[in-house]
Amino acid sequence: MSLFDDTYRTIAEPADGIFRDKGSKFIAYAYPFRDENKLKEIIAQLKAEHPKARHHCWAYRLTPDRSIFRFNDDGEPSGTAGRPILNVLLSQDITNVLVVVVRYFGGTLLGVPGLINAYKTATQEAIDVAEVVERTVNNVYAVHFDYLQMNDVMKIVKEYDLKVLSQNFDTSCTIHVEMRKLQVNEVVGKLDNIEGIEVDYLRTI
Incomplete structure (x- = not known):
């Protein structure tokens, strides 16, 4: 491939x-x-x-x-x-x-x-x-953010139609999202531009 x-x-x-x-x-x-x-x-x-x-x-x-x-x-x-x-x-x-x-x-x-x-x-x-x-070859990422950044993160999730595999919303939040391999650079780049957000690669499926 x-x-x-x-x-x-x-x-x-x-x-x-x-x-x-x-x-x-x-x-x-x-x-x-x-x-x-x-x-x-x-x-x-x-x-x-x-x-x-x-x-x-x-x-x-x-x-x-x-x-x-x-x-x-x-x-x-x-x-x-x-x-x-x-x-x-x-x-x-x-x-x-x-x-x-x-x-x-x-x-x-x-x-x-x-x-x-x-x-x-x-x-x-x-x-x-x-x-x-x-x-499609998809990558799974964990996105860590503060509750106040929820709207910014979910806006990107919606914009790219990302599949949310799991979510944990508290004072600090984590969601696991699945995205096409070809989308990764663009999506992760946008998330990284939001101050205080951490994005971790988990696996390819």
């Missing part, structure tokens, strides 16, 4: 696809995915739903700049499952997505080319039916 690009592609809702070859069945489940800690929970849920399946192979990409990825062959020959799943995510240029492919073995070995094709095709089937959407 370039410095001036503040959008990325992902999927809006979970989707699934299926591919069959020589008796084996490959069911791909695609999920919008932003938290690596949810991986074990999703895998455990699929294993409970498919207790007789031989393999649960997966791959994911994370973050708007697509810098984090992982994949797992779950007992299939190295490079025949997780990597082909990941390659579909790469070729579709989507991120914040997890795909798990559940395989039921049909009794006939497919060989390396057959496995690569099966995992790739099942994943592609799921992505094809998913709604691919464009999201």
Whole structure:
């Protein structure tokens, strides 16, 4: 992602696809995915739903700049499952997505080319039916100010249509606001121009 690009592609809702070859069945489940800690929970849920399946192979990409990825062959020959799943995510240029492919073995070995094709095709089937959407890369900032400065701060929030994620109004006030990456310099610059206001970067989402 370039410095001036503040959008990325992902999927809006979970989707699934299926591919069959020589008796084996490959069911791909695609999920919008932003938290690596949810991986074990999703895998455990699929294993409970498919207790007789031989393999649960997966791959994911994370973050708007697509810098984090992982994949797992779950007992299939190295490079025949997780990597082909990941390659579909790469070729579709989507991120914040997890795909798990559940395989039921049909009794006939497919060989390396057959496995690569099966995992790739099942994943592609799921992505094809998913709604691919464009999201903006947003930064979250904490803004600290005195109660008397409330009108000045909220005027800027309204002017730029910023999303307020949380607020705490007392003698000293704090709000957490979400803004598009491309807006950051302008908005933070305006806030910094108001005397006594502190603006702290929290995270990118």
